[in-house]
Amino acid sequence: MSDKQSRTRNFSIIAHIDHGKSTLADRLIEDTGLMSKRDMSAQFLDNMDIERERGITIKLQAVRLLYTAKDGIEYILNLIDTPGHVDFTYEVSRSLAACEGALLIVDGSQGIEAQTIANVYLALDNDLEVIPIINKIDLLSADPQRVKDEIEHVIGIEAQNAPLISAKAGININEVLETIVARVPAPTGDVNGPLQALIFDSYYDQYRGVIASIRIVQGRIRKGMKIDMMAVGKSFDVDEVGVFANGLLPVEELTAGDVGYINAGIKNVKDTRVGDTITETLNPAPEALPGYKKVTSMVFCGIYPADGSRFEDLKDALSKLQLNDASLLYEAETSMALGFGFRCGFLGLLHMEIIQERIEREFNIDLVTTAPSVIYKVIKTDGTEFWVDNPSNLPDPVEVKSMEEPIVDASIMVPSEYLGAVMELCQERRGTYLTMDYVEESRVILKYELPLNEIIYDFFDALKSRTRGYASFDYDIKEYRTSNLVKLDILLNGELVDALSFIVHRDKAEGRGRLIAKKLKQEIPRQMFEIPVQAAIGNKVIARETIKAMRKDVLAKCYGGDISRKHKLLEKQKAGKKRMRQVGNVEVPQEAFMAVLKLDS
Numbered sequence: 001m002s003d004k005q006s007r008t009r010n011f012s013i014i015a016h017i018d019h020g021k022s023t024l025a026d027r028l029i030e031d032t033g034l035m036s037k038r039d040m041s042a043q044f045l046d047n048m049d050i051e052r053e054r055g056i057t058i059k060l061q062a063v064r065l066l067y068t069a070k071d072g073i074e075y076i077l078n079l080i081d082t083p084g085h086v087d088f089t090y091e092v093s094r095s096l097a098a099c100e101g102a103l104l105i106v107d108g109s110q111g112i113e114a115q116t117i118a119n120v121y122l123a124l125d126n127d128l129e130v131i132p133i134i135n136k137i138d139l140l141s142a143d144p145q146r147v148k149d150e151i152e153h154v155i156g157i158e159a160q161n162a163p164l165i166s167a168k169a170g171i172n173i174n175e176v177l178e179t180i181v182a183r184v185p186a187p188t189g190d191v192n193g194p195l196q197a198l199i200f201d202s203y204y205d206q207y208r209g210v211i212a213s214i215r216i217v218q219g220r221i222r223k224g225m226k227i228d229m230m231a232v233g234k235s236f237d238v239d240e241v242g243v244f245a246n247g248l249l250p251v252e253e254l255t256a257g258d259v260g261y262i263n264a265g266i267k268n269v270k271d272t273r274v275g276d277t278i279t280e281t282l283n284p285a286p287e288a289l290p291g292y293k294k295v296t297s298m299v300f301c302g303i304y305p306a307d308g309s310r311f312e313d314l315k316d317a318l319s320k321l322q323l324n325d326a327s328l329l330y331e332a333e334t335s336m337a338l339g340f341g342f343r344c345g346f347l348g349l350l351h352m353e354i355i356q357e358r359i360e361r362e363f364n365i366d367l368v369t370t371a372p373s374v375i376y377k378v379i380k381t382d383g384t385e386f387w388v389d390n391p392s393n394l395p396d397p398v399e400v401k402s403m404e405e406p407i408v409d410a411s412i413m414v415p416s417e418y419l420g421a422v423m424e425l426c427q428e429r430r431g432t433y434l435t436m437d438y439v440e441e442s443r444v445i446l447k448y449e450l451p452l453n454e455i456i457y458d459f460f461d462a463l464k465s466r467t468r469g470y471a472s473f474d475y476d477i478k479e480y481r482t483s484n485l486v487k488l489d490i491l492l493n494g495e496l497v498d499a500l501s502f503i504v505h506r507d508k509a510e511g512r513g514r515l516i517a518k519k520l521k522q523e524i525p526r527q528m529f530e531i532p533v534q535a536a537i538g539n540k541v542i543a544r545e546t547i548k549a550m551r552k553d554v555l556a557k558c559y560g561g562d563i564s565r566k567h568k569l570l571e572k573q574k575a576g577k578k579r580m581r582q583v584g585n586v587e588v589p590q591e592a593f594m595a596v597l598k599l600d601s
């Protein structure tokens with residue numbers, strides 16, 4: 001082991017949302033003197049606006065801290081941040097693979113949550129030393145002993161000596177630093193072997209191109225070296241290597257055990273895939289590091305500009321976002337109802353919402369989106385197989401032999417008083433009960449198999465509202481399974497509205513069809529004529545509502561008097577019109593397309 005390796009500690013922080021990960025990270029940065037409080041505009045690690053507003057961590061980043069421990073030695077502590085949501089599990093696993101240890105932060109008043117457990121298992125799978133830390137001990141409701149016992153009981157790691165801290169009040173932060181030095185193993189790896197560097201993150205900088213965050217596992221990397229991306233299969237010349245100090249700090253070289261970045265004239269984050277291995281072209285490693293996976297989009301939806309003339313702006317926005325997000329897919333599509341837009345693929349629902357929000361906020365484009373869909377496998381009667389991510393592309397039912405849908409393993413942690421409500425919800429969503437374990441007297445981990453298409457609409461919302469926000473939820477894709485699925489179409493005044501079609505289990509089609517017809521009846525304003533709203537499978541109508549014809553005109557309310565009021569009403573009606581979509585001869589408000597997604601009663 002080199003001297004530098006013996007002084008290096010690479011670690012990450014695992015925590016459930018709101019348990020204090022960012023606050024602790026800030027404390028560590030402040031207490032090691034990397035940045036003063038004044039330099040930190042807000043929390044350092046969560047640096048996207050949306051992340052901050054929603055209080056979630058999406059992009060991972062790293063930071064290098066220098067800490068002189070009680071033993072008088074200066075240590076290099078590389079803190080690698082991990083994203084905190086189920087959609088980004090693969091990225092979490094790769095950033096954990098770049099570390100030797102993980103701090104497990106648990107809120108001393110809340111205890112362990114489902115998401116935390118999933119990440120702890122990821123850390124243990126990557127052979128990390130997991131170090132429990134109990135936060136928020138300043139709260140009156142904190143019960144550290146209960147939380148320690150819970151950690152031991154649920155995860156099976158020793159927790160009685162866990163540091164008791166308050167990240168917010170700055171209590172016992174030093175103990176955390178000393179614990180990192182004492183318990184996180186130093187990195188090993190031959191500094192003279194052929195280069196193997198793991199990419200655990202990358203981002204696009206408009207002036208410098210792609211900056212890739214890497215962990216050197218073996219060998220060394222320096223400026224001027226020619227490198228290969230082993231999975232992607234492309235070569236680049238290294239322009240700069242460096243570490244994450246207060247900003248990017250160039251260094252001479254990075255060696256086995258180091259965490260840092262490279263800049264190599266790379267124009268697209270697609271060439272720096274998370275999990276890929278970098279090696280030296282002239283002296284390549286015989287094999288890549290384990291664990292690389294090409295991430296696949298699981299959730300798809302159509303995204304259309306509310307104002308059809310902004311199609312090009314939307315295209316531009318998507319291409320800019322994709323520069324920084326290799327897992328965002330998009331391709332142009334046309335909808336009879338919505339005009340020109342894009343079919344987009346996402347890792348999951350949250351990823352989808354983040355992208356939609358960024359387009360609306362950062363690029364100022366109002367959007368209409370279609371119901372999200374998972375990707376189905378279709379086996380045709382002639383034996384051919386293909387994937388369908390857009391219900392409109394489903395072939396004629398007579399050509400379909402069978403269809404398969406993705407199934408997930410879900411784990412839900414919930415206080416036992418809500419157990420019944422959660423089981424009922426899972427049952428309604430075609431769940432198959434697997435197991436149930438009591439974490440302590442009053443809390444349960446429930447495991448269910450659930451079809452992904454049952455959780456992408458409003459499962460989170462339904463779970464939250466039925467447990468008053470107390471349940472936490474996590475899932476993993478398990479397999480594809482044959483299922484009796486049908487395409488449900490919606491017709492307005494006899495015309496099929498392609499943007500409202502979706503795929504659903506046969507047994508749920510009628511109920512869903514009726515609900516949607518009802519919702520649309522509420523959302524679509526009366527017009528001059530009567531409008532039938534129908535839900536149909538093929539030619540068979542399974543539900544029907546009628547929007548009655550309008551009787552009064554808007555001005556009738558004005559009693560002929562106040563002219564300014566009359567103007568106002570007309571203006572309002574005009575503005576309302578702009579946000580309408582013409583479907584055949586029916587005007588449909590944009591909100592109707594979204595409203596049909598929220599169906600939980």
Ligand SMILES: Nc1nc2c(ncn2[C@@H]2O[C@H](COP(=O)(O)OP(=O)(O)OP(=O)(O)O)[C@@H](O)[C@H]2O)c(=O)[nH]1
Nearest residue numbers: 017018019020021022023055056084136166167168
């Ligand atoms: N009372 C108390 N509050 C704390 C402590 N640490 C963090 N908090 C508060 O808990 C909330 C969540 O803290 P964050 O650090 O943003 O949580 P996080 O785990 O990073 O959350 P994500 O970024 O969403 O993953 C904030 O309002 C903090 O001020 C603590 O030690 N005591």
